[in-house]
Amino acid sequence: MPPFKDEQILLIAPGSQTTLAQLGLPESFTPARLRFKSRMFPADKEGEYEPNKVRQKEQRSTGLANGAGTQDGARTAGEGDNEVAYEEDPISEEGAVWPIEGGRVTNWPCFFALIEHIYMSINPSFHTPILLLTQPVWTPREHEKITQFFFEKFKTPAFGLMDSAMATAWAYGLHTATVVDMGLAKTDVTAISEFIAHDVGRATAVPDCGGEALTQRLFELLSPQGLTREMCEQLKRSPICEVLPPGASLPGPEKDGAFNPASAASTGANGSGPDQRTSAGALGDAPRGPGPDTEVGEEMNEDEDNEGVLDVASIVTSGKMSEYLAKKEREKAERTAAKKKGGDAAAAAARPARLPNSRRERNTFVYEDHALLDALKNMNMNGEKMAEARAALDEGLSKAPSTDGETTQMQTHNGEAPPPEGTIRREIEVGVERFQAASGGILERIADAVHRTISSVEAVSKRAELWDSLIVVGNGSKVKGFKDALLATLHSKYLISPSSATIFTSELPSNLSTPLATGANTPQPQIGPHGGSGGLQQSSSHVNPLLLAATTAHQASHLHPSSSGLGQPSHSHNLHSSHGQTPTSIKLAKIPEYFPEWKDHGYEEAAFLGAQVAAKVLFVVDQGMGKGYMTRSDYNEQGPSGIHDYSM
């Protein structure tokens, strides 16, 4: 078999929501080139699946017969009276089957169909080794099943499996780490030491601990205000949703003191409406100039909007479409007028009110309304009318280019594809609920899982190191502030403080007084079999404690700049504690920043980076010497169960 080259390697990383894939390794590793939604649609024939939603619609010969021409992917148009047309709808997700739930494959035919779809759309040559990232929750039996599928279906010459937690550790270049992978509906916590994952006590697929749980919590909090689940999902993804560290107070109305005189003047608005709007514009994270700020405030005074967010989709479907559209048009005209009127004043007023999101009581985000679009499509509008309706409903499209340049908060969006053409955007305003996504106990659950996982590592001496290299990845953890909040939760619940009882025997505070010539203050080295259960204490027992204190005090001030803010004593040592208990310090691991593209993208998908590193090592450098992958002839000899000898 000829050796594999960089450009031949295929990587696939299935996830509950998104499956990442990439053919070929670039010179400098980049985030996954291809992102597939992990879902398929049942085809007409039972047991078969289509990658996109196929909509069947009947077209009446009267009227809008040719309208569908603008829809992409329109395939067939039958002939005769009852013309049946099928169209592929790349956006709609109605009726989709998601074969992976909580990391676990729940629908194998669909899962295999998904993999096949991915493979076919990449269409690699036959001489393509495949590395598949596995979810920790997959069982050995399932690994065999997948191996069998790949070899029999694609005739792949070489195939390897790699645990995604392990891949994350590779990406970080750490041989010992605790990987917290927060996915859509679950979190996996894996303790890895010396590149070996501890199976015992590994918390796989802790339920209700994923991004979905955050959305759910937002929905619980906001559904009384009329927000739908989809809105909450987008709110979660928007930069205004943050997780504050436990104990941090929520911004109240008194903090958000800025009042928009311009909007008040222009509209005579009362109450909080204009006030809130100020913040949105001033923050600049809603991609609009400060001008429209006031206009929206004005809109809020419309009677229909008083009850909060309207379900436009229901209006559309209920047939009051034209009235509604007309009204929207009117509003837009008014708004433009108002903009001319109050634009400058508003801009001036908004500027001093620029506060960070975390200190505002209310803020807005832009909502892309797919449901509405679906509803429109289902009404069989023709292209022209559709475009009109869209333009009327879309608030986002009318935006002025952001003049503030204050787009820092937009960076979480950077990695994502721009919204497809034709989406309908609306602005939605929310209050302090946006800070409470993680208030449903999710931080505590994950923290408990981390504690449990590390505590069940048999070698007690390794636990300190595991606590010191915590890796939080997974797109569920993307919400701003989540990682810090998790770290703070771990600190406040599990961190062992230096005991005051032994402080003079084993741990010297950094402000220790200078030894006198009489020897009065010279600390005595410890005597006796102190420690013993872990190597850590023993290593310290023969060292002059003064020296020890000096070095640790030095470290403490440099390594834990954040720790003093968290209310712990500044002399918290990790290695020199007399505690047999862990953790005496908890730290997030740092990722080496070799890859600029990854740096911009964020390291939530670090497992994929690790897979790239591993693929390079296994397929190109190592060429199978280390049994990193299974070749086709290995498979022919050993069958699917042989994969256990090869997987990473």
Added chain:
Amino acid sequence: MNNSTAPQADYAGDEISALVLDPGYSTTRAGFAGEDVPKSVVPSYYGALDSSDHHLFGENAIHNPLPGLEIRNPMSSEGLVEDWEVVPKLWEYAITSRLTSTAPTHPSKNGLNNPAEGDQDTEMESLDDAEKPMSQNPLLMTEPGWNTTKSREKAVEIAMEDWGCPAFYVGKSGVLAAFAAGKATALVVDVGASTMSVTPVTDGLVLKKGIQKSPFAGNFISSQIRLIFAQSTPPVPLVPHYMVKSKAPVDAGAPSQATFVKFDKPPAASFRRLEEERVLTEFKESIVRIWPGPGKFAQNEEAARAAPGQPFEMPDGWNNVFGAERYKAAEGLFDHKAALVDADNPAPKAEQTISAMINASLASVDVELRPHLLANIVVTGGSSLIYGFNDRLHRELEHMFPNPRIRVTAPSSSADRKFGAWIGGSVLGSLGTFQQMWISKKEYDEHGPNIVEKRFSSDSNSDSEADADAQASAPAAASSSAEPVSVADGEVRAVEVAGEEEAPVAKKAKKSSKISNAQHRTADAQEQPESPADSATPAPARSSNQLEPDAEEAFQQFYLRQVTAEFAEDLDKIRAAGDFSDRALPVLVGALRQGTACFSAEERRRVGRAAVTAAAVERGP
């Protein structure tokens, strides 16, 4: 060997991996045979909610402070199954959640049988042909030495009928723990969560009359710690993690200043107890130690006080230094008078200390066997990991038995100690030679659950001896080859060869404990040429008991010498293999030794006698 079992080619170790299930009071261990640690270790505790009949299994579920959550344990305090309603579900969870699959799909829909484009050979045999969860895996289960017939039968019934296992085997946990330590003759001291037991094992067979057990083990230490906390002034607060929202550092001994979580409806007391147990486990790991000796702690309390204490911090931030107290928690295991007592915690009796139990166990076995057992004491079980346990045990035994050589073997890795019986099962289940030992589904269908009684009960002697033959011939052979038996000149050299053969293997550093299938294949292949008619001639094996023991012994010696000389090169190769560990040694020797089965009783006697005579002649002048 059991001639009732036809060797079943289907279950050759490298073809289908057997599942090994080792249920215990605290955790249930499951994994594939041939691996070095169980992949699936789930708590035996499970959660029950009033609102539903659905039970909650696994770490993820039972540590969630749900309102009204009750924690129960289906095992009895003796480590036997008590609740047969729940246990199968728990076991099934342990196996399916991490090993096999929870949701098998129908083969027609598994995506592999799609009509392929073109004429590719994508059609395969169905991957999951069953609604039954374990229809592909033989199941090897462990049981404590004192397991009841009824519960053994129940287990085979579940495996065969509910799970559809193709084959079943049950091994005594004492024997398996000895195997894991590479021994077939051993005195196994197993300190678990609910039970401490002493099991004499000889040639892979439990001597049932020598089994001693007491309820003073890990849970006992926990309750001792609770007593220490309660009896100290002021009492030490034991607040589990889930009740604490955040803690603040406080001075040693000062009351906690943590903020607590408020529950509308708190979980049941049993949940709190389980969570407290986690804190106590941490306490045991980091604080508790056993007075290393010499002598009892009671006589040395002053010395202990001089040693520096170690601080412990509770989940609510309370912390203090534990000095001499930390020796008290486990002292009751060795010194019944030292145990802390209150109304709910009666003191152990004098005969329930470890040394007394070992003594009683030894007293009930043959006198000749005792030195062998004392030289092979195997310590296993998670609670034996308490710091200083082995030193103290060794000292106590030396004190009690001044003369014979005492050797306490305990794996240094804590995983090996925690999962001793499971690892033994894993080794056994992956042996090529073991594969004919299974009870097959067919046999079960013929005989009913009663079959386990016939095959595995250590009361019925003949059958179990046959078991012992097959299971653990190995170390017997190893030890015999170490004894220098001088015969004729040529043969002396052969003995040396054999001796060299075995000794370095035994010493060989443990590189990887994973036993590769490839190696078994070699071991099997080794056996094949020697015993081409193995399966066809079960008779000689059966009649082995009738031979004169001398002649039989001599024949074995002779045979092994010949084989080792003959296959010296191959053996070298096997030994040099990277994954050859000391655990694999018994496998290899056992495989070699089984080659004797292909000679008829008559042949063996003749050769054996000749060897004995030759030896006598040699010694004569």
